[in-house]
Amino acid sequence: MLKQKTLEQTKAAARRNKGGRSAAFYNNPEIRALGYQLLLVLGLGYFFYSVISNVLANMEATGIKTGFGFLTASAGYDVLMSLIPFEATDTYGRIFIVGFLNTILVSVIGIFFATVLGFIFGVAHFSHNWLIRKVAVLYVEIFRNIPLLLQVFFWYFAVLATLPSARQSLSLGEAIFLNVRGLYVPKMVGSDLFWVAEVALAVAIAGIFVLRRWAKRRQALTGQIFPVFYTSIAMVIGLPVAALLLTGLPFTVEYPELRGFNYFGGITIIPELMALAIALSVYTGSFIAEAVRAGVQSIPQGQTEAARSLGLSEKRIMSLIIVPQAMRVIVPLLNSEYQSLVKNSTLAAAIGYPDLFNVFVGTALNQTGQAIETIFMTIVVYFIVNMVISFLMNRLNNAVALVSR
């Protein structure tokens, strides 16, 4: 009886307090929070208003017109490298696309090789071989601990710039040449029936998916395991080669040739691209190696033991138990490494690789003075590229995520 009464009293006291009978309105936490937020919004609004109006006034004073009209104006300068035809008389708009494509090119190359290096050295960490293990540790510790800009300079000035001149080029079978001005590789130029080989390659790639489905169904039905991986590789190489042989080798190979002081013909890879791609790959690869190591180490030893006790081979334990579980740790880390790589590719400016940042925020801004427009457009591009990476990696993450509860 006594207990119940006390409870009633406590409840009544709580009701009184909640009603805020005694408190002044400015002591009410909700009203306070609202007030602070209102102040912040007003402050931010005034800040941006004053910045923008200030910039507009200044631009007007120096005679710069705002707007995107400059994009259709002729640029009047050439770029070092372009994936699409470009001349000095082309527009700033086209420069924007050239820079964008160059950024995508170095990012894709960087992401590909960083992933390959990262997985190789990450897995090497678990090797039974002492030397391989130590090499993996050394790789991570060296490249993770040196500033990326320094590494870009290292590859550009200390390695590639010390290569011999064109006349003393290093060559591989008189087909591939490496000198201070770049890497020159032969180019395959197809003639009339070359499309057959291209179709064969497409068929082979599509065939991998068909083969995988077929192998999975056959295993479900009969239990037999088909070597999908090796057959896929054989298909991708074999089918186009067979097509080329059957159509009588319908292509010519264009070899780089020394004319005067340089090589012409074939495909040229400029040292700026090489240095940046190598630096980005090696640097980001060291972080990915750590991510892979973390992923594999996150799996309890009991998983391997349980799989072994079922009689699974070490290879199958890796592909069926370890990798699928490690991926859920690795994928989110990969996401941020890929995004960092794209952003770090702006270090291109330091060695003159014509990426978006360099040709647009660098040269175009300098020549036109359209600071707001060029910087805004460039921000949007990096933002969108990284959102796309995030979107794809989140899809991958959901695919490898774990269900519990």
Next chain:
Amino acid sequence: MSAVKSSSGAEDIIVIENLNKWYGNFHVLRDINLRVKKGERIVICGPSGSGKSTTIRCINRLEEFQEGSLVVDGVEMINDVKNIETIRKDVGMVFQHFNLFPHLTILENLTLGPIWVQKKPKAEAEATAMQYLERVKIPDQADKYPGQLSGGQQQRVAIARSLCMNPNIMLFDEPTSALDPEMIKEVLDVMVELAQEGMTMLCVTHEMGFAKKVADRVIFMDAGQIVEENEPNEFFNNPQNERTKLFLSQILNH
């Protein structure tokens, strides 16, 4: 295949002779000698660190040993991948922490071995798996993931997973030590049923009720050695070794 036939009697399914194991300088197993007959149920007990888990983990090569010999179902355990995999297919194991694969459903946990090791068609593997899930009384959980099950259910799944490989020998490494008291019974019931069907079993456990009920022999280990072994009645009522007496008084009187 370089499998070596055991020279001992045909009915001995496991023959361990003078087995010694070291971790660095630490001598974990000292001269272990153990013969297990087909269909025999053995309970191994002893204080922690006595080497009981290590002993049964040697049987399917989760641990290596440095001296002595081990023959399982006629196949000698030597450093040969073929021999190791042959023995592992023949020996099922249940762990203290279940070790189910969390990224696979219960059904996939059960069919993984049959599909990838025994190369069975999926439908057949699934039918077998469902039979074993019925036996451990959780067929309704087939499509769930391990994280969605209770500890007792997970351990029963783990037993079913081993049984799907149709082993001749089952090893249990403290199967109930990580379970809540009310879940221990449901796991022990499954184990008792298995014992009654004639499975050869080696159980590391402190469940003395289970030992009295099903064991043919109880082995007591201490400091890496087999100190005493006897049939359960004698073992519990008339222990010979001082160390055994002390251990039994400690675990039975509380």
